[in-house]
Amino acid sequence: MIYGYARVSSTEQNLDRQILALQKYVEPKNIVTDKQSGKNLDRPGYNALKGIFGLRPGDVLYIVSLDRLSRNKEDIKNEVAWFKAHKVRLMILDLPSSMVQVPENQKWIIDMIQNILIEVLSSMAEQERLTIRKRQREGIEAAKRKGKHLGRPYLKVPDNFEEVYAEWKSGAITARAAQKKLGMSSASFYRMVKKQQAAESKGV
Template identity: 40%
Template structure:
């Protein structure tokens, strides 16, 4: 029997130390720990795929929590079946002792483990959906307050009006204008519209 561990963090700036410590405490060999740094929305992860290819019947896989396996309810259920039924490994979820397939191999034990898995994987997906909803609501609220997202607007030079006038009088080419303003053509025309609108409002 080989012992493996799987670690997942959602992005490259998140810390995997807690998961690594937990796996070392149960003596998972360092070379048998596979880690992905990406979202848990699906199982299209390079190191998870490498891990699955290595697993053989009778092996043991440790994960710290069910949401480290994934956050998609149906995918977690599917992968759990592939790992435990098709490949034939045991899985131990360290922070949920009921999710340890080495225990309770009888009908009742299997029923309890399956029930707990369904509940936890449902909670994992619900949490992910709630996070996305809160993020969308937060962005909408910030935009309503005038907070802008994305790259900051290119600053308009102080003599933008003079540059525009010289361009309109054909004293400057468009290429020279873009160079002086340090803007792309699309940005220049957008700022030009804003400038003309502002000038029109001043005349009213």
């Protein structure tokens, strides 16, 4: 069976260009579409295509470009590997090497092309991860040089915390009353209580 898959990122975008390109190779009834972001793989059309009533070993799937599968290079690599493992031929219109037709006794050429594609995508995904980490490190270092504190803001201890904490601990006042006296949110109050209890358990 020959299928096609087309995707745009939102309902406002048009699928016509992709569908027109796919119809040169796929019957219109076999073209599956999604109007959903490529940031993840959880899409109804794509899930159906990979589900129990969709692709089978020996089937062919046409797409216009790799980014129709996903915007994430790691996801793309994993999907290409999935098609290979399930013996589904992936044809990518803007990647001519994937469109090569070979005799039945030379199917190893297709495997070679898919392996190269997976290797290239793996390298790209790894490079993308390294670049992101480098930018994160550079951002952290730049922020430190400017004296900025990164992460959760420091929790300032109110001057009357110990007094109010003792009242709350003895049951003289409720937690809500303690929070009101201290001018703290519930989350901040319990964070401070946790720190106080940890200090007490250590005998500080």
